Amino acid sequence: MALTIGIPRETESGETRVALIPKIADRMLKSVDGLEILVESGAGERAFHSDRSFEDAGCQIVDRDTVFGADLIAKVAPPSDDEIAAMHEGQVIAGFLSPLDRPSLARALADRGVTSLSMELVPRISRAQKMDALSAMSSLGGYRATILAADRLPKFFPLLTTAAGTIRPAQVLVLGAGVAGLQAIATAKRLGAKVFGYDIRDATREEIESLGAKFVELELDMGDQEDEGGYAKELQKEKQERQPELLQPHIADADVVISTALIPGRPAPLLIREEAVEAMKPGSVIIDLAAPNGGNCAYTEAGETVVEHDVSVIGPTNLPADMPVHASQLYAKTITSLIEEFVEDGAFTPDFDDEIFDGACLTHDGEVHNERVRGMLSQEA
Incomplete structure (x- = not known):
């Protein structure tokens, strides 16, 4: 089966960025065999990327429900309660997840059986510089x-x-x-x-x-x-x-x-x-x-x-x-670099022996993987 990546329209108040831009989507589609990119209609409008520009890059413009049926969801802002409820077991999400400021979000993702990669947790090592969304933003x-x-x-x-x-x-x-x-x-x-x-x-x-x-x-x-x-x-x-x-x-x-x-x-x-x-x-x-x-x-x-x-x-x-054009461009480069690092034979493959994946992984297989976030949740409990 082809790997599908979903790009939803951001719903958080004031959020204008989009997790992927057409130019980078075009490159991904050419470099990853069998990849399909599903973009919610209007997802790029506030970053000045039209649905037509995504279609010209080879993406499919779909509705919100279809986007959240993708194998992997790429987002900017942390998912809302409704977005988490729309996700399913075994699904992957990558984005800013506020793990240290909102540890309860990690618990909710784990309860859904979602594997989540937090851009804030990407380790600061030389190999991961191209994935450093925090520094870019x-x-x-x-x-x-x-x-x-x-x-x-x-x-x-x-x-x-x-x-x-x-x-x-x-x-x-x-x-x-x-x-x-x-x-x-x-x-x-x-x-x-x-x-x-x-x-x-x-x-x-x-x-x-x-x-x-x-x-x-x-x-x-x-x-x-x-x-x-x-x-x-x-x-x-x-x-x-x-x-x-x-x-x-x-x-x-x-x-x-x-x-x-x-x-x-x-x-x-x-x-x-x-x-x-x-x-x-x-x-x-x-x-x-x-x-x-x-x-x-x-x-x-x-x-x-x-x-x-x-x-x-x-x-x-x-x-x-306030600068959605360049903010989306830089963010798209960092998040796709993280995703592509763990795509093998057309599938997204978790690798806990890799220090980048192990560091960035917030939840997996129904558990909160990050030790610090687990400690914060235990203190709250």
Whole structure:
């Protein structure tokens, strides 16, 4: 039997991306013998890919029920309750599944007998770089956050010398130098701002400075703050309490603060207290990319713009969806790379001896496979 891959229309509010684009679908169909790709009618519309463009690539345009009858479902956002109910035992789903933030979703998928691959759990090893959807989307988020800040700030970003006088460049402070933070730094520099970067991992100093920004150093003994996956570790309580205090003067000097500090599966650390916002100049802007996990700023509300002390605090929850063309293109490349890695003789073949599959697999054969998620579910129980 031919392997069928289903591409549903995303139903989560504000989600504009699609898991596969026609160009990559065409390549997959030519490289995998017997493959059939079933695309729900309208799935690509918000990413500017028409049904006709999918048909021209060799895909079949079908209804929603037919899509969810496919052997493998490729999605962007985590499946809804209705979508999980439409799935059947032995089916495979790949996509963002929020395993550490919504472990109950893993239990629901396991109860349906679904094998699920979480893009968030793809191990950070060289062989899996082409499957790193998190980094791809974080890069888009960091870029978009800077553009959003420049649009909201009632000032120029660059230094300008005019007949009417000289305009000093805006000061941008980026908190967190992961993929999103580094892209925000690079974008702010390209826009002409004076940029500062901060991270608890001293190893990021070189990356920050290589982009032309100044590394913010606090009088705080951090030690080794990077885990095996390259993420920041959670600070000890005493250091957590001192960090916002030491950051406050740097925040007060900034016209824009872009905050990206987040540890997967944990509440976002509080870096920007109320008094720090009050000390900022009127008209300043804070873009808090940690908003979905509570935010790095005391005033952050997920999905909202809050104005306090004449400072705009913006808490976006899905900035890549603001750029659906390139977001879908990059995401499609990562998810198809993961799928193709385990297609053998025209069938999707789980391989738990492979560290990529073993790491990315969330559920299989009625069980939650990921050890950390199992532990979280046990604690909830």
